[in-house]
Amino acid sequence: MHEYPITQSIVQISNEEALKHGAKKITEIRLKIGELSGLVPESLQIYFDMISQGTISEGAKLVVVKIPIKFICNNCGNESGVVGGIYKCPICDSKDIKIINGNEYMIDSMEVE
Numbered sequence: 001m002h003e004y005p006i007t008q009s010i011v012q013i014s015n016e017e018a019l020k021h022g023a024k025k026i027t028e029i030r031l032k033i034g035e036l037s038g039l040v041p042e043s044l045q046i047y048f049d050m051i052s053q054g055t056i057s058e059g060a061k062l063v064v065v066k067i068p069i070k071f072i073c074n075n076c077g078n079e080s081g082v083v084g085g086i087y088k089c090p091i092c093d094s095k096d097i098k099i100i101n102g103n104e105y106m107i108d109s110m111e112v113e
């Protein structure tokens with residue numbers, strides 16, 4: 001399960017950021033997660049609740065926004081998203097494509113008190 005180390009870094013980064021800004025408590029953390037990353041939001045929240053115990057982010061709610069998979073067509077240069085799991089250029093029908101996002105995760109913003 002790769003959610004655990006990722007959640008650890010989310011807790012660490014969030015806590016550091018919040019403390020830097022003089023916050024006493026983090027109530028909500030918004031994450032952007034690529035659809036290809038395979039991260040399950042429910043698992044993230046479970047690990048988060050465990051890891052954040054005793055820190056200022058304890059009890060915070062994770063709000064996950066999924067980033068759709070995007071690719072560039074190597075044939076015509078068109079940039080598009082994957083629709084219905086079909087990895088094919090909608091313009092020229094080429095399957096010669098390069099995935100440009102969908103694998104990342106990042107902290108978008110957070111609510112603090």
Ligand SMILES: [Zn+2]
Nearest residue numbers: 073076089092
């Ligand atoms: Zn194309």
